[in-house]
Amino acid sequence: MASLDQVPREAIDWGPTIEEAACRDGCRTCLDFCQNGVYAWVDGKTCVVQRTACIVGCSHCASLCKSGAIAFPSLEDLRKAHPRT
Numbered sequence: 001m002a003s004l005d006q007v008p009r010e011a012i013d014w015g016p017t018i019e020e021a022a023c024r025d026g027c028r029t030c031l032d033f034c035q036n037g038v039y040a041w042v043d044g045k046t047c048v049v050q051r052t053a054c055i056v057g058c059s060h061c062a063s064l065c066k067s068g069a070i071a072f073p074s075l076e077d078l079r080k081a082h083p084r085t
């Protein structure tokens with residue numbers, strides 16, 4: 001993803017979305033794992049508070065979520081939006 005360096009991060013549609021109904025409140029696995037400040041504990045649940053702090057192309061936290069509650073845009077859509085990647 002090195003060629004994305006010239007694109008402002010805010011212009012890149014990449015980051016997690018939590019499906020609240022699937023998220024098990026109190027699990028915190030994604031929150032504890034990610035060191036980028038993407039997640040925070042808000043009103044008794046894990047929330048995405050800084051989506052653009054997510055590393056473009058990373059989806060590690062989604063693979064750790066046993067509830068399958070974390071979704072990302074597809075890599076295919078990312079490549080379509082930024083063809084030089």
Ligand code: SF4
Binds near residue numbers: 023027069
């Ligand atoms: S890892 Fe999954 S179930 Fe756990 S807090 Fe995060 S989104 Fe919710």
Ligand code: SF4
Binds near residue numbers: 033034039053061062
């Ligand atoms: S994909 Fe990586 S950088 Fe993004 S929120 Fe998950 S662990 Fe953090």
